[in-house]
Amino acid sequence: DTAVSQTPKYLVTQMGNDKSIKCEQNLGHDTMYWYKQDSKKFLKIMFSYNNKELIINETVPNRFSPKSPDKAHLNLHINSLELGDSAVYFCASSPGEGGGTDTQYFGPGTRLTVL
Amino acid sequence: SQELEQSPQSLIVQEGKNLTINCTSSKTLYGLYWYKQKYGEGLIFLMMLQKGGEEKSHEKITAKLDEKKQQSSLHITASQPSHAGIYLCGADNTGTASKLTFGTGTRLQVTL
Numbered sequence: 001d002t003a004v005s006q007t008p009k010y011l012v013t014q015m016g017n018d019k020s021i022k023c024e025q026n027l028g029h030d031t032m033y034w035y036k037q038d039s040k041k042f043l044k045i046m047f048s049y050n051n052k053e054l055i056i057n058e059t060v061p062n063r064f065s066p067k068s069p070d071k072a073h074l075n076l077h078i079n080s081l082e083l084g085d086s087a088v089y090f091c092a093s094s095p096g097e098g099g100g101t102d103t104q105y106f107g108p109g110t111r112l113t114v115l
Numbered sequence: 116s117q118e119l120e121q122s123p124q125s126l127i128v129q130e131g132k133n134l135t136i137n138c139t140s141s142k143t144l145y146g147l148y149w150y151k152q153k154y155g156e157g158l159i160f161l162m163m164l165q166k167g168g169e170e171k172s173h174e175k176i177t178a179k180l181d182e183k184k185q186q187s188s189l190h191i192t193a194s195q196p197s198h199a200g201i202y203l204c205g206a207d208n209t210g211t212a213s214k215l216t217f218g219t220g221t222r223l224q225v226t227l
């Protein structure tokens with residue numbers, strides 16, 4: 001059984017479109033994250049939610065809006081897509097509120113290509 | 116400069132050889148996480164180090180943490196083609212582990 005799953009795995013879209021990426025975890029974890037990995041493989045956190053509440057919001061354009069309908073899901077909606085949004089987006093989850101021994105488990109990633 | 120530096124950036128080793136990857140943080144380390152990423156796949160958690168001097172092993176992979184130097188090393192013994200991939204270290208610089216800073220990764224190729 002997949003622990004952290006993301007859909008879709010690949011997403012190709014035109015500039016200016018609005019798209020969503022879904023993430024689900026069946027680990028019973030309280031905290032979920034979104035990361036962006038750019039073309040140089042640099043992985044950077046975007047958002048973090050704990051029990052449906054936003055706890056980390058890095059410097060990310062307002063076009064990106066995370067939504068957590070319940071603690072097992074954290075979706076990422078992107079408005080007015082730009083070329084620079086092309087990247088691999090990873091979802092992750094961790095058991096607790098982010099204590100010193102919390103371990104994050106990652107999904108398989110969604111490769112977004114904006115044309 | 117990056118907050119978390121990994122070296123080398125890429126590595127090609129012959130099967131059976133040993134290798135070491137280093138990860139150095141410019142900030143205080145409260146925890147250090149090692150992940151492996153295969154091409155087109157997600158990150159697989161390898162191990163987490165928290166205490167200075169801590170050393171953990173999993174199969175042929177050993178990781179150590181030098182808290183004073185704010186540095187961790189990942190050592191692979193008798194490398195195999197299955198070890199190929201990108202190794203990423205993630206640092207907890209806040210003590211909460213909720214916000215990890217990642218290094219740029221080390222791409223490992225293992226030749227026959």
